[in-house]
Amino acid sequence: MEADLQSVFIPSSIYLYEEKTAETLDLRKIADYLEGKIEGIKVRLRAPFLFHFLSSYPPERRDQTIDHLARRFAGARVKDPSKPDRSFRPMPVEIEYEKRRLKQPDFKAFGILYNGTEVQRILRDLIPRKESGLRHVHIVFTNQFIGTWDEGDLRYHARVALYGMPSVISTTGVVEAPAKPREYYLLRNQLRATGADEAAFLELKERFADRFIDHDDPRLTQILKGYVMQAVFFHMTGDPFCDDATCRLYNAHWQEEMIRAQLTSEREFCSRHQEILRKIRSKKGS
Numbered sequence: 044m045e046a047d048l049q050s051v052f053i054p055s056s057i058y059l060y061e062e063k064t065a066e067t068l069d070l071r072k073i074a075d076y077l078e079g080k081i082e083g084i085k086v087r088l089r090a091p092f093l094f095h096f097l098s099s100y101p102p103e104r105r106d107q108t109i110d111h112l113a114r115r116f117a118g119a120r121v122k123d124p125s126k127p128d129r130s131f132r133p134m135p136v137e138i139e140y141e142k143r144r145l146k147q148p149d150f151k152a153f154g155i156l157y158n159g160t161e162v163q164r165i166l167r168d169l170i171p172r173k174e175s176g177l178r179h180v181h182i183v184f185t186n187q188f189i190g191t192w193d194e195g196d197l198r199y200h201a202r203v204a205l206y207g208m209p210s211v212i213s214t215t216g217v218v219e220a221p222a223k224p225r226e227y228y229l230l231r232n233q234l235r236a237t238g239a240d241e242a243a244f245l246e247l248k249e250r251f252a253d254r255f256i257d258h259d260d261p262r263l264t265q266i267l268k269g270y271v272m273q274a275v276f277f278h279m280t281g282d283p284f285c286d287d288a289t290c291r292l293y294n295a296h297w298q299e300e301m302i303r304a305q306l307t308s309e310r311e312f313c314s315r316h317q318e319i320l321r322k323i324r325s326k327k328g329s
């Protein structure tokens with residue numbers, strides 16, 4: 044297919060916000076990768092998103108904002124993945140938990156599923172006007188576990204990323220959202236049923252190491268390059284995804300699909316997406 048640059052919008056700045064708990068995530072490498080792929084783009088690394096914006100507020104306003112944000116995040120929790128109901132009032136203990144999380148950039152927020160669309164909205168409200176608009180791409184890395192409601196099968200689905208203003212990429216989602224191989228779940232359930240010890244579970248994970256990504260996986264940075272490109276393509280063309288399973292823009296639902304698209308595929312992008320990147324290069328170079 045002929046790649047047409049008429050409908051491609053090239054942003055001027057990309058901001059990558061750190062995620063302090065992901066030890067194997069190297070944003071410098073991702074920034075270099077992006078600058079190499081998209082001619083003329085400027086990538087800036089920033090502190091964790093909330094920390095970056097709140098640190099410029101005077102103390103009183105910062106405290107008030109944290110109170111307000113804690114309420115909103117507590118209200119963004121998914122209480123029951125099979126119910127879209129969002130009308131509950133958060134409990135004080137949940138609000139307190141969120142306050143602690145917001146004050147600590149390296150807080151590990153595992154185990155709670157949040158409504159990703161709501162998380163995106165909460166973060167968007169903090170982006171100053173001068174940095175909003177299509178020219179600016181904000182990509183927030185978080186360890187929050189996010190999901191979206193699926194009208195098709197009436198439940199929340201965990202997601203690796205949500206694209207928009209800002210784009211949110213979940214390091215927990217990389218591990219938990221795409222499904223692991225069926226055999227892995229079967230064998231794990233067998234081990235559970237027989238009361239196997241921890242060593243047996245670790246051994247099982249080891250056996251499947253090339254078929255799924257685990258927490259603190261050394262391949263995380265390499266995997267997330269593709270998700271960052273999806274975020275950038277969302278801004279440039281309105282469509283972050285590709286149907287070709289060997290392209291980094293493939294929307295993987297299985298761990299094995301993600302590993303294929305991001306790590307083991309012989310090419311990075313399908314010919315159509317490769318062509319768009321090439322045209323951007325020659326346009327900028329001319």
Ligand SMILES: [Zn+2]
Binds near residue numbers: 285287290291312315
């Ligand atoms: Zn493609």
